[in-house]
Amino acid sequence: MSTITREDQAVPASALSERRPLGDRGFQVLALAAGLLVLVILVLIAISTTQQASSWFSTEGVTGVFSTTWNPAAGKFGALAFIYGTLITAAIAIVMAVPVSVGIALLLTEVVPPRWARPIVYVIDLLAVVPSVVWGLWGILVFAPWIAGIYSSIGSAVTGVPVLGALFGPPTSGASFFTAGIILAFMITPIVTSLSREVIATVPAIEREGAYALGATRLEMIRGAVWPHSQGGIVGAVLLGLGRAMGETIAAALVIGSSATITSHLFAPGDSMPAVIANEFGEASGVFRAGLMGLGVLLFIMTIIINIIARGIVQRSARRQRGA
């Protein structure tokens, strides 16, 4: 920084066309390098993990990778059960978290006065800073044992009922797809809420007033003025929540039940991609380790695609907002 100072003071008043001082250019290069680091890291993640997973891809082939059997002892490493578990738990989380998040976002922006909104935001922030491993600890030691009783009564009640029986019938277990989905729902609620709230807050006050001036009730105002504006952005927020739910590791690893099965029974134990990596990577070697690394590659690809789509939607709706 001292060079910058010296350079600056050395500027002769007449030299209007002089070259930019070295310190200034150096700083720019430094800043650019830091910015490029983001791209470098993303590319390196893709290359290095794919490299480490290559023996899995080459020994299993496409059909092996996307097969249902995962049995390290027998040398079978099919990923489908984990992909299924990842998607199903994320879907459960989204179904539960989105209505709640959008509801809270509307409560904050449209219903309560600012001095009430602040404590509500604090609560949501508190929810966001509870670490994943603490959710997992609570989930496995407190929540799962408690909800197992509820699962088994629901399970016996719906036995034999078509569809419901297949989804919620026995076998039931406290550590299951559904428990993981619920815990993930708690964990993604803060991000979906705060993004939805940001989107809804960009609706111009004058459009709200336009609807109110026509004698609309609050609900009618929300449907007429807020919803058309924020639809796109909320879809983006939901997708970001989906990406988070799919990649959430430790809580899922603790409560999902760790059983590589594909079943329609949501109350049955299952497994997901991040959970199996966390639980088994430590003991793995050879193709086993490559397979887990490969699951990481697949997870990376899935979440990156979802995030790119989601951010694209959010940015586009923000741009349209400004353009309108």
Add this chain to the structure above:
Amino acid sequence: MTVATEQPKLDLREPPSWRRTKNRIATALMVLAMVLVVIPLGLVLYTVIARGASVISWSFLTSSIPVQVAPANVGGIGPAIVGTIEIVGLATLLAVPLGVLGAIYLNEYGGKNALARVIGFMADVMTGVPSIVMGLFIFSIWVLHFGFSGFAGALALGCLMLPIVIRSSDEMLKLVPDSLREASYALGATRARVTLTVVLPAAVGGIVSGALLAVARAAGETAPLLFTILTVTTVNRNLFSGANTALPSQIFANATSPYVGAQARAWGAALTLVVIAFILMLVARFVTGRFTRQGR
């Protein structure tokens, strides 16, 4: 009211109607959504505090980690606290300066050019990369060549923090009014100088608070540490060599343990971790509050 004009009295009351009922139901559902969030949060915090407080003591925070079978009143989580402070501290030293520099590029140099837009977009996307993938990444490029170490863990946490710091700092730099920059340029200052002496000081409160929130997030992360530092039970003061431990890793290791003592220590560690995260969040809020008041 006495009728003074010849006009018939007007009824401006809202007649009970389906519209009004629907509006009430909608509002009630919004409140219900809030309740649905408060209950589990309250239960989690209550459990963590109730079970954690019974084991926490000064000796718990400083003693070494015993074997899992040890009863609740033996040993503590000292090495995990030391590990968390060291590893998260190092990750902060790596990620915050780079993140702020990156934000400076986006905001002060890149402007609206394509590269800056791509970097900004990919920083957003990078915040969505699962933390376990960061762990696998550092395992592949570092651990396989140089072995497990606290530094590897710091690298993984740093990768998680970097996009968060870039994004929050970028937001803060955007809030600095252009008139401030122009005033400085008009005095003949170079861009680097304007940035370092005018723009950064004006945004420093927001940047610090964003960085603190990133630290709070990193301190609670387990997944990136699993295959970078492993989980040991002794203090390893050398961050650059040998396995290490941290609070989240200890909780994860103890959570599935069948031993009551190990579970009790997990709750104690969880309370410690939650308190650390809350303090960081409160400090961040305090800094933001001061910053915005000064800004006005």
Add this chain to the structure above:
Amino acid sequence: MDQQPEQHVVAHRRRTEPTAQQREVQPTRGAPVFEAKNVSIWYSAFRAVTDVSLSVHEHEITAFIGPSGCGKTTVLRTLNRMNDLVVGARVDGVVHYRGASLYSKDVSATAVRRRIGMVFQKPNPFPKSIYDNVAYGPRINGVRNRGKLDEIVERSLRQSALWDEVKDRLKASALGLSGGQAQRLCIARTLAVEPDVVLMDEPCSALDPIATAAIEDLMRDIKSRYTIVIVTHNMQQATRVSDRTAFFSVLRDDKSDTRTGVLVEYGRTEHIFQDPTDSRTKAYVTGRMG
């Protein structure tokens, strides 16, 4: 509650306002639609407007003029309870609308606003089609019949002189309209619920002179069916369209360094502009005061 027709409109004025009986004799004079008495409006601790009393008459255009910060928009927004939406806003005094007190407990703001519509400074069409914008009000009021809706949309767009320009693209997004068209759409949207009163808050301030002229023509056209109150910063506009004019000003209190809006003078437009009673009005309309 005592509710005699105002003896005079403003403290400073000496003219007697027509009573309902007079209206029988003098059909050109409308019956009072609004009667405000000693109205003060607060935003938290800030007293935005102090002690305003005036009445607004049926099928007339009433203009509120005055320098910025004089509270004219604030008073306008009290007339359909839009200020309810502002946190900390409070209204003291009495506002009667056709004999009913607007601010009594059992009065519903939505019911009020359905009768008293509002057009805003900046055109604010919803991000929907032109048709859906106009149909929005009737729909929330329970009109579901397609033919009835078509009829209302066409009638409202004709009233607001927009029909010929948009009849072929009713399904197109309203966001594609020009500023003047968008503002006329907002007027059509307001007229579609067949309000009794239309409040306009500087409706032309974002428009060019041609679009402004179109809106002014439109106001004169619809005056026979609606009562209009308009806030304007443009004195020529007030003289062109309004029947009555209220001049507001800012009262500064140097001791406590506070400011508040007051109603200086209210009367027939030609009177206010040609022969004002108050010296402040005179200074303002002749341009000697900002």
